[in-house]
Amino acid sequence: MTLGLPFARRRRRERELDAEIEGHLAAAIADRVARGQSPAEAAAEARREFGNEGLVKEAARSQWGFASLERFSQDVRYGLRLLRRSPGFAAVAILTLALGIGANTAILSVVNAILLKPLDYTDPDRLVVLLHKGRNPVAPGNYLDWKARVRSLSSLGAAESWSANLTSGDVPEKLSAMRMTADILPMLGVRPRLGRAFLPADDDAGRDHVVLLSDGLWRRRFAADPDVIGKAVTLNGEPYTVLGVLPAGFQFAPFWHTDAELWAPLDLRPRASSRESSSLRVFGRLKDGVSLETARHEVAAVTAALEREFPGTNRDVRVEGLRDKVVGDVRPALLVLLGAVGLVLLIACANVANMLLARASARRREIALRAAIGASRGRTVRQLLTESLVLAAAGGAAGVALGAWILRALLAFAPQSLPRLAEVRLDPRILLATFLVSLATGIGFGLAPALQASTARLQDALKDGGGSGGAREGGRLRRIFVAAEFAIALVLLVGAGLMARSFIALERIDPGFDPRGVVTLEVSVAGTRQAQPGRRQILYRQILERFAAIPGVKSAGAINHVPIAGDIWGFPYRIEGRPKPAPGQSPVAAYRAVLPGYFATMRLPILRGRDVAATDVAGAPGVVLVNEYLARRIWPGEDAIGKRISVDGPDDAPVWLTVIGVVKTAVQNDWSAPPDDEIYLSFLQRPGLTDSPHPQEAYATFVARTDGDPAALVPALRAAVWQIDRTLPISAVQAMPDVVAHANARPRFQMLLLAAFAAAAALLAAVGIYGVMSYVVSRRAREIGVRIALGARPRDVVRLVVGQGMAMALAGSGAGLLAAFLAARLMSRILYGIRPSDPPTYAGVAALLLAIGLAASYLPARRAARLDPMAALRAD
Amino acid sequence: MVDREPYKDPIELLQGTLDLLVLQTLTWGPQHGYGITQAIRASSGEALRVDTGSLYPALHRLERDGSVGSEWKTSENNQRVKVYRLTAAGRRRLTQERSRWNRLLEAMSGVLDASRAPA
Numbered sequence: 001m002t003l004g005l006p007f008a009r010r011r012r013r014e015r016e017l018d019a020e021i022e023g024h025l026a027a028a029i030a031d032r033v034a035r036g037q038s039p040a041e042a043a044a045e046a047r048r049e050f051g052n053e054g055l056v057k058e059a060a061r062s063q064w065g066f067a068s069l070e071r072f073s074q075d076v077r078y079g080l081r082l083l084r085r086s087p088g089f090a091a092v093a094i095l096t097l098a099l100g101i102g103a104n105t106a107i108l109s110v111v112n113a114i115l116l117k118p119l120d121y122t123d124p125d126r127l128v129v130l131l132h133k134g135r136n137p138v139a140p141g142n143y144l145d146w147k148a149r150v151r152s153l154s155s156l157g158a159a160e161s162w163s164a165n166l167t168s169g170d171v172p173e174k175l176s177a178m179r180m181t182a183d184i185l186p187m188l189g190v191r192p193r194l195g196r197a198f199l200p201a202d203d204d205a206g207r208d209h210v211v212l213l214s215d216g217l218w219r220r221r222f223a224a225d226p227d228v229i230g231k232a233v234t235l236n237g238e239p240y241t242v243l244g245v246l247p248a249g250f251q252f253a254p255f256w257h258t259d260a261e262l263w264a265p266l267d268l269r270p271r272a273s274s275r276e277s278s279s280l281r282v283f284g285r286l287k288d289g290v291s292l293e294t295a296r297h298e299v300a301a302v303t304a305a306l307e308r309e310f311p312g313t314n315r316d317v318r319v320e321g322l323r324d325k326v327v328g329d330v331r332p333a334l335l336v337l338l339g340a341v342g343l344v345l346l347i348a349c350a351n352v353a354n355m356l357l358a359r360a361s362a363r364r365r366e367i368a369l370r371a372a373i374g375a376s377r378g379r380t381v382r383q384l385l386t387e388s389l390v391l392a393a394a395g396g397a398a399g400v401a402l403g404a405w406i407l408r409a410l411l412a413f414a415p416q417s418l419p420r421l422a423e424v425r426l427d428p429r430i431l432l433a434t435f436l437v438s439l440a441t442g443i444g445f446g447l448a449p450a451l452q453a454s455t456a457r458l459q460d461a462l463k464d465g466g467g468s469g470g471a472r473e474g475g476r477l478r479r480i481f482v483a484a485e486f487a488i489a490l491v492l493l494v495g496a497g498l499m500a501r502s503f504i505a506l507e508r509i510d511p512g513f514d515p516r517g518v519v520t521l522e523v524s525v526a527g528t529r530q531a532q533p534g535r536r537q538i539l540y541r542q543i544l545e546r547f548a549a550i551p552g553v554k555s556a557g558a559i560n561h562v563p564i565a566g567d568i569w570g571f572p573y574r575i576e577g578r579p580k581p582a583p584g585q586s587p588v589a590a591y592r593a594v595l596p597g598y599f600a601t602m603r604l605p606i607l608r609g610r611d612v613a614a615t616d617v618a619g620a621p622g623v624v625l626v627n628e629y630l631a632r633r634i635w636p637g638e639d640a641i642g643k644r645i646s647v648d649g650p651d652d653a654p655v656w657l658t659v660i661g662v663v664k665t666a667v668q669n670d671w672s673a674p675p676d677d678e679i680y681l682s683f684l685q686r687p688g689l690t691d692s693p694h695p696q697e698a699y700a701t702f703v704a705r706t707d708g709d710p711a712a713l714v715p716a717l718r719a720a721v722w723q724i725d726r727t728l729p730i731s732a733v734q735a736m737p738d739v740v741a742h743a744n745a746r747p748r749f750q751m752l753l754l755a756a757f758a759a760a761a762a763l764l765a766a767v768g769i770y771g772v773m774s775y776v777v778s779r780r781a782r783e784i785g786v787r788i789a790l791g792a793r794p795r796d797v798v799r800l801v802v803g804q805g806m807a808m809a810l811a812g813s814g815a816g817l818l819a820a821f822l823a824a825r826l827m828s829r830i831l832y833g834i835r836p837s838d839p840p841t842y843a844g845v846a847a848l849l850l851a852i853g854l855a856a857s858y859l860p861a862r863r864a865a866r867l868d869p870m871a872a873l874r875a876d
Numbered sequence: 877m878v879d880r881e882p883y884k885d886p887i888e889l890l891q892g893t894l895d896l897l898v899l900q901t902l903t904w905g906p907q908h909g910y911g912i913t914q915a916i917r918a919s920s921g922e923a924l925r926v927d928t929g930s931l932y933p934a935l936h937r938l939e940r941d942g943s944v945g946s947e948w949k950t951s952e953n954n955q956r957v958k959v960y961r962l963t964a965a966g967r968r969r970l971t972q973e974r975s976r977w978n979r980l981l982e983a984m985s986g987v988l989d990a991s992r993a994p995a
Contacts, residue, residue, distance in 0.1 A: 016958070017932075019948075020909065023957035024928070027910040030953050056929045063936040 010064070017060055025050060058379065075386035082387060083394070090391070092767060093355050097395025097441070099760055100348030101434045102402030105426065106410055107341040107753075108434070109403075111334050113424040115327050119254060122189025123285075127322035128153070128295065129255075130282040134318040134325075138282050140268045141275040142306065142314055146282070149302045152295040153284035157183030160266055160279050161257045163695050164211075165527045165729045168234040169221060174524045174699075174731035175235075176259045177211075178252070179266035187285050188252065194218075195229040195244025202243075203267040209240045210265065215248035217261040236695045237527025240264070253281060254419060255326045275313045283322070295319050312583030326419050332829040333750050339823070340495060340757040343488045345434070347764045349441040350481045352395070354768055356388055356442075357478055358775045385447055392442025396435040403431065413752065415745030478772050479808050485768045486812025487819055489761040490849050494820035496758035497841040498831055499751040505833030506744050511563070512666025513604035517554075518736035519710035520562045520703050523721055524729045526695035533691040537617070537684060539724065540595060540700055546720040547704050552713060556704040557598030560591075560689060565732065565739040566701055568669045573679065574654055575634055576644035589630060589677035590668050591647070593686050599663065601705045609641045609661030616682035618690070622657035625680040629665040633677070647679070657681065671743040672832050701732065710735040750830060762849060765812075766856040773805045773860040784864050785872025794865035801864050805857025806850070813846050813853075820845075894926065894934045895943075896977055899962065899970040902944060906961035908951075909935060935960060943969045 025046050032042035050056070083090035118124045130146065132138060138158070147156045159180035166173045182198040191197065192212060202210055211233070213222070222228045222242075231242050251258055271277070286295055296319045303314040320328075327334075360367075370380055407426050414421055523543065525531045530539050540558055547556035561567045572586035581587075596614055599606050607628060616623045624645060631640035640662050646654035665675045683689055688697045706713050714733055721728055741748075777784070784797055824836035834841075901907060901915045912935075913926045938944045943966035949959045962970070 019956055020932070020958045023908060023951070023955055024910040026953065026955040027908060027951065027957065030951075030955075031910070031914070050928050052929065056932055059929050060932040060936050063933045063940060 013064060014061075017057055021050075021053060021056070072386065075383045076390055078383065079387035079390035083390065089355060089359065090394075092771075093352050093391055094395045094398050096348045096351045096355075096764060096767065097392065097438050098398035098402045099764070100345040101396055101399025101438050102406050103757065103760065104341045104345050104434045104437075105399065105403030105431050106406035107337055108430045109407055109427045110410060110414075110424050111338050112427055112430060114418065114420050115331060115334055117420075117423065119323055119326065120249065120251075124323060125321065126286045127187070128284045128286060128292065129320050129322055129325045130156075130284060130299065130317055131320070132278070132318075133316050134320055137278040138280045138317075139275045139278040139313065140271040140280060141273050141310075143280050143282050144268060144272055145306050145314075146299070146302060149306075150284075150295075150299055152287055152290045152298045154287040155183050155187045156282065156284045157181045157187055158266060158268070158280040158282050159184060159253060160281070161260075162262075162264065163524070163526075164235040164262055164264075165237070165524050165695065166221065166233060166235055167237065167527055167727055167729070168232070172528075172727050172729040173221075174522070174729040175217070175262050176257065177262035177264065178257055178260040179264050180252075181266045181268070184252070184283060187283065190246065190250060190252075192244030193247045194226065195242070197244060198263075198265045202265040203269070208265045208267050209238060210243040211235070211240050212243055212263040213245045214250065214261040215245060218245045235262075235527065237531065237693075253283070254322070256281060258419075275310055284319075292319065292321060312585070330418060330746075332826070333746070336495065336827055336830065337750070337753055337757075339826075340492055340754055343492055344757050344761050344764070345437065347485045347488050347761050347768075349437070350485050351764050351768045351771070352391070352441055353444070354478050354481050355771060356391075358771065360384065381447070385443060388442035388447075389439065392438045395442075396438045399434065399438065400431055403434075410753075413749060415742065415749055418746070475776070478775075482765070482768045482772050482808045483812035483815070485761075485765040486809050486849060486853065487816035489758070489765040490813050490816025490845060491820040491823050492754070492758040492761040493845040493849060494816075494824060494842060495827060496751070496754040497845045498824060498827060498834060498836060498838060499747070499754045501834045501838065501841060502831040503744070503747050503751040506672055506747055509667065509671065511671075511740065512664045513563070513602040515736035515740045517706050517708070517710055518602065518703055519706070519713050519717065520565060520701055520732065520734050520736060520739075521714070521717060521721075521730055522566075522699055522701045522732040524695065524699040524731065526693065526698040528725065528727045528729075530725060530728065531693045531698050536690045536698075536700075540683075541614075542724050543702060543721055544595065544597065546723065547702065547717060550704075550713070550716045550720060552706045552708055552716075554705045554707065555597055555601045556702060557601040558595040558683065558700045558702045559598050560593045560683065560700065562701050562703060562736075562739075563666055563668055564671065564743050565734050565736075566669075571647045571679070573677075574646045576646070576656055580651060587634075587677060589626075589647075589679045591679060591681070593681045593683040593689055594625075595683045595700070598680075598703065601703045603705075604666055605664045607662045607664055608639075609659070611661065612680070612682040612684075614684070617684040618687055620685070622655060622685060623660045623682050624657040625661040625663050626659055627663050627665045627675075627678040629675040630677040630679070631659075631662045645679070647681070671740075703736075710737070747830070747832070762852055765849070766852050769805050769808060769853050770856040770859060772808070773801060773857045774863075776804065777801060777860045777864040781864075781867060781872045784867055785869040788867060789869040789873065797865040797867075798858070798861040801861035802854065802857050805861070806853060809850055809853030809857075813849055816849075817842060817846060893977075894930055895938060896970070896973045897924070897926070898931070898934055898938065899943065899966055899973065902960060902962040902966070903970065906959045908949075908957040908959050912960070938966070942966075 025043075028046035028049065029039070029042045032046060033039055037045070119127070121127060130138065140158075143156075143158050150156065157180065159178050162177040162179045164175045164177040166175050180198075182200045182202060185191070185197040193215070195212075197212070198210070202208055213228070218224060218228060222231075225231075228242050229244065232239050233242060234240070246263075252260065252263075268280075284295075286292065299317060299319050303317045306314040367380055367384075370383075371377070404426055407424070411421070411424060525536060525539065530536060544556050544558065547553055559566075561569070569591045570588040571591040572588050574580065574586065594612055596612055598604075599611050606625070609625065612623060612625070626634075626640060626645070634640070635643055640659050643659045644656040645659065646656050649655035661680075663678075663680060666678070667673070668676060668678060683700065688694075689700070692698060702717075704710075704713060704717060718730055718733075721730055784792075784800075787800075788797065820842065821837060828836045897916050898912060901912050901919075904915070907915065909928070909931060913928070913931060916924050916926050935944065939946055939960070942963060944960045945963050946958050946960050948956055951957050
């Protein structure tokens with residue numbers, strides 16, 4: 001049945017019904033005339049006897065079956081017409097709902113993808129990670145012990161970061177890569193889309209030069225060649241054979257080294273007894289029927305036993321669910337955001353409810369009139385409900401559009417370090433859920449006034465000029481709603497204020513160096529002819545000379561790992577003249593190795609002493625610079641210059657390095673971490689860095705400073721390197737200001753989001769108080785008119801109205817302060833340098849919100865003060 | 877001018893009995909709406925006044941379930957009127973309704989008489 005047909009049929013029946021009633025009346029009149037009445041008298045009496053024609057028709061129509069559909073569309077049309085007639089109301093209500101629904105959908109979609117959706121492995125919730133303190137890598141000897149002893153895990157595998165210079169092909173490229181034991185892929189339940197996975201036999205020397213490619217690398221560098229299996233590639237100067245291609249979207253490990261594109265087998269046998277050098281991330285799968293708790297207990301027992309066997313090892317090994325490890329860092333922030341959007345949705349619903357309540361009481365007269373001309377109660381309720389639904393549906397539709405837009409904006413601004421960002425989609429289930437919430441708001445708050453209005457006594461409603469009596473209860477409810485909105489807005493504003501102050505504190509951290517104008521790039525020599533011993537000292541000096549010759553470059557230097565952007569190595573060190581610490585008890589310092597010019601280029605001040613020199617080479621006396629933090633900690637009140645420390649050599653014959661300088665304490669890799677020990681060695685004195693062919697050591701990070709835009713320097717820097725050797729892979733090209741901005745991207749993102757939500761909440765609360773006060777003013781126009789007529793000055797009227805508005809704002813803000821105090825404690829994990837109970841934030845926010853409330857109630861108050869008393873008294 | 881009470885819930889109030897009355901009235905021949913009200917009124921000795929707000933929904937309902945049929949005719953004073961007549965289904969329905977009504981009557985009087993006895 002098409003939609004048109006019932007309407008055509010319906011029109012015909014409507015005409016027939018008219019004719020039938022006309023026939024009825026004609027027959028009744030004829031009857032009365034025949035009994036001797038005058039035609040006029042007969043007509044009047046017949047009509048009276050017939051009763052309410054509209055109601056009769058309505059009752060008859062109700063038997064037609066398709067009437068409900070027809071009535072619904074009629075109500076919808078009427079609802080739309082009403083909305084068109086009051087575009088202000090419609091726009092505010094729809095936007096309010098759209099904001100609530102849109103923001104919720106977007107944030108929930110993000111939270112769902114990151115926190116709730118399972119990882120893309122088989123049975124991912126059984127996967128666990130084993131790390132020292134939950135974050136530090138594990139030594140091979142310890143891993144192999146666990147593998148031999150732990151029974152509650154059905155498999156245990158390890159992975160290690162690796163980097164591979166791909167020199168076969170057009171452009172030399174340094175690839176982010178990983179070595180992993182053959183257990184890992186079967187443990188994850190992942191199979192290559194082409195070729196095969198590693199077998200334990202692939203670890204064997206001579207057979208371990210095989211690699212698996214990511215889908216992306218296979219497309220980018222191998223043109224998605226289906227015959228790539230078995231092809232040879234040159235990695236770090238050695239031939240490797242392509243074994244397989246992993247499925248698109250495969251990512252491992254999901255919390256560390258997430259950009260790996262290439263995987264090779266990990267043979268731990270040469271290092272099987274090493275318990276010092278820790279580089280492994282260990283993964284396991286819980287045996288069927290074993291709980292995480294059980295596994296934790298067993299691992300604790302095993303590691304405790306191992307610690308007794310090998311003192312200083314196996315400390316504080318934590319077993320964590322893989323997913324918890326992946327999302328652990330962002331969970332508190334996301335939950336705070338989730339709470340924030342929930343509150344915004346709550347305010348939005350309260351506002352819409354308020355508007356519907358206000359409108360319903362404004363329409364009491366219309367509703368009474370409808371009843372008078374024959375609308376049944378059910379009919380009236382249904383109509384009011386339909387109107388609310390029209391509103392909710394329009395708000396929902398706008399919310400969907402807004403949600404999609406907000407999500408795009410979120411993804412554009414989101415820090416790339418957020419885990420699983422690529423999986424974020426606008427989730428249709430979430431859209432549906434938030435849409436239903438808006439519909440429920442429409443129904444809930446459309447229904448209450450509809451029932452209230454439809455039971456109102458007609459005469460009362462018609463008499464009292466729109467009604468103030470019956471609206472009292474609705475009025476109280478509205479004021480409570482507005483107060484609640486203020487409370488919620490205050491909570492959000494406090495949250496945003498704390499985030500903003502925390503962010504300012506983060507921005508004010510002095511990194512120790514001046515990142516402006518600095519660009520960094522990494523040159524890797526692994527697998528090129530520059531990897532031969534003796535070549536690097538010359539190459540690095542050449543590169544620095546060429547860099548210095550580029551117009552615009554003020555100075556250049558090099559280091560193994562730049563702070564924030566690069567890797568970080570921790571080295572245990574010994575202090576001359578102090579007792580040798582127990583195993584595992586040595587202090588650990590961040591280990592940097594620099595070429596001359598690094599400190600000047602970074603503008604990282606040398607507080608005392610001197611920079612490393614070109615003469616601080618292998619064979620010359622060992623030198624080291626320490627940061628001020630270490631100098632003060634180890635040699636308080638003494639001059640550190642001339643003291644000696646050691647980072648290598650056997651226990652009984654350490655190789656001593658003389659402190660030649662003290663450097664200002666700089667941030668290491670974590671922007672907001674407290675200061676820690678840091679040592680700077682002479683790059684040219686580290687044979688590993690200058691002579692080892694191992695890709696973990698055969699590279700240097702160059703820094704160059706310019707007065708202009710550091711990014712503009714990059715082409716010239718690349719060209720300078722490639723003029724010396726076209727086969728050198730260049731990677732990690734970064735402008736230092738971007739690196740710093742990136743380090744704070746997450747807190748900035750959180751702050752901006754919370755600020756946006758808080759602004760939306762404050763706006764909605766302002767709309768709420770404005771709406772209620774406007775309504776109150778229009779309701780009480782007559783009373784205000786009387787006051788003015790009796791001599792009240794405009795100021796008195798303003799005070800009256802503003803006073804009422806501020807009563808709501810004050811009550812709400814007071815409750816909000818308390819709620820914010822409780823809620824802010826949940827934020828302590830994402831705050832830096834500020835306590836969640838920071839009084840200035842609370843005071844400032846409360847003042848701001850009260851000012852907003854004042855402004856929003858002043859506008860209707862001014863309107864009230866300008867009322868023409870005569871017009872107000874005459875109205876109705 | 878508006879009488880609030882009768883419109884409270886008119887259909888439910890009279891449903892079963894009104895259908896019975898209408899069907900019974902139509903056994904005497906096809907009739908239009910006004911005619912039916914007059915016939916019920918006359919045959920009940922003016923005791924039953926059928927409200928139009930109940931009559932027309934009842935007629936349309938009976939028409940929909942096939943108990944009555946309808947046709948348009950021109951009355952003697954040249955007015956088009958819709959005339960209802962009883963169908964075969966309507967006759968069966970009337971029989972059922974009558975027996976149900978009788979059972980109800982018996983049951984009611986049984987209860988009413990019994991309740992008087994112990995008092």
